[in-house]
Amino acid sequence: MTKLHQYRGRFAPSPTGPLHFGSLVTALASYLEAKSVNGQWLVRIEDLDPLREPPEATGEILSSLDAHGLIPDEPVRFQSRRHTAYQAAIEQLLKTGIAYPCSCSRKQLQAHQGRHPQHCRDGGRATKNQPFAVRFALSDELCQWQDLLLGRQQQLVQAEIDDPVILRKEGFFAYQLAVVVDDIDQGITDVVRGSDLLDMTAQQLQIYRALSAPPPRWLHIPVIVNKQGQKLSKQNHAPALDNRSPVENLFAALSALNQQPPQSLLRKSVDNLLDWGCTHWNRRAVHLTSQ
Known part of the structure; x- marks a missing residue:
């Protein structure tokens, strides 16, 4: 580092x-x-x-x-030359239970108001043969921080509903993970x-x-x-x-x-x-x- x-x-x-x-x-x-x-x-x-x-x-x-x-x-x-670092971070998050495989489609999630019909967060992915993304498991939180221009900020984070993709089904690493890593x-x-x-x-x-x-x-x-x-x-x-x-x-x-x-x-x-x-x-x- x-x-x-x-x-x-x-x-x-x-x-x-x-x-x-x-x-x-x-x-x-x-x-x-x-x-x-x-x-x-x-x-x-x-x-x-x-x-x-x-x-x-x-x-x-x-x-x-x-x-x-x-x-x-x-x-x-x-x-594009940093895939090894992103994969290591994903494996770390999966190991600690803060990330999970998700095979739900966008259409399925929309139909269930963002909830996972296949209970992905609980390890309920339907079949290992399905293509899947990896999502970060957020915690419910009213997040607050100080922006240097906008001042005091707060955002409501909803577990499961807001969980971002960190590895896409196509195998591409997602912005939300890579930018932080x-x-x-x-x-x-x-x-x-x-x-x-x-x-x-x-x-x-x-x-x-x-x-x-x-x-x-x-x-x-x-x-x-x-x-x-x-x-x-x-x-x-x-x-x-x-x-x-x-x-x-x-x-x-x-x-x-x-x-x-x-x-x-x-x-x-x-x-x-x-x-x-x-x-x-x-x-x-x-x-x-x-x-």
């Missing part, structure tokens, strides 16, 4: 397409939050689902980050991410506890939306970043984060913009109205 640094943050995109403006805003916020306190900033490619990942996407993402001066302090990590292994102390991931936090806190590791601090920023009010994403046809205009893109991202960069920065270099952003970074200025 990596030795814990005073501050270690990361940007962890899924390579489902090229970097778009919304992703740049998140990357920049996580970079500035880390660098403003002389912390370390890492990049992790969450390439866990090859069925949704165009082969060129990872290279496009890394090229965009490089063009915008967002250079990680350690070599890029690829989750890698954040622990890389010694991540702080996570800056979009508020669309806020609802996953309570479940992740229980996975951290199950793996006997302290959770990071979280800072959830508003997601960037299009004119229709939809989150910028590949599914909503968000255009790829133009790597030929990094200064303009970074200036727009600083503005989206309500950092109020001076117009004079548009005549400066990428390094000048990032230096200004690190010196003047104010997380409290980030608008909450877009939540």
Whole structure:
């Protein structure tokens, strides 16, 4: 495990397409939050689902980050090369009874209001010949934590109904497990991410506890939306970043984060913009109205 640094943050995109403006805003916020306190900033490619990942996407993402001066302090990590670690974590959770095989289909779970008709949590899987996922066994809890931007948060976690998949039936490791395993292994102390991931936090806190590791601090920023009010994403046809205009893109991202960069920065270099952003970074200025 990596030795814990005073501050270690990361940007962890899924390579489902090229970097778009919304992703740049998140990357920049996580970079500035880390660098403003002389912390370390890492990049992790969450390439866990090859069925949704165009082969060129990872290279496009890394090229965009490089063009915008967002250079990680350690070599890029690829989750596709971490299967052994995820499998070990699953075996540990299965052994301690905090995870279980589940052969219920999504349709079956919906028909039973999230309850398992095959009593999977109790070891009642119908037949070993059926394809099955592995789920994490949550405990009933009113989970509370302090978000660095949103303040006091709480979420109700319902055992069985909310149990997340950690290994899919197709054999792919799921985000909820991999993100925790890698954040622990890389010694991540702080996570800056979009508020669309806020609802996953309570479940992740229980996975951290199950793996006997302290959770990071979280800072959830508003997601960037299009004119229709939809989150910028590949599914909503968000255009790829133009790597030929990094200064303009970074200036727009600083503005989206309500950092109020001076117009004079548009005549400066990428390094000048990032230096200004690190010196003047104010997380409290980030608008909450877009939540």
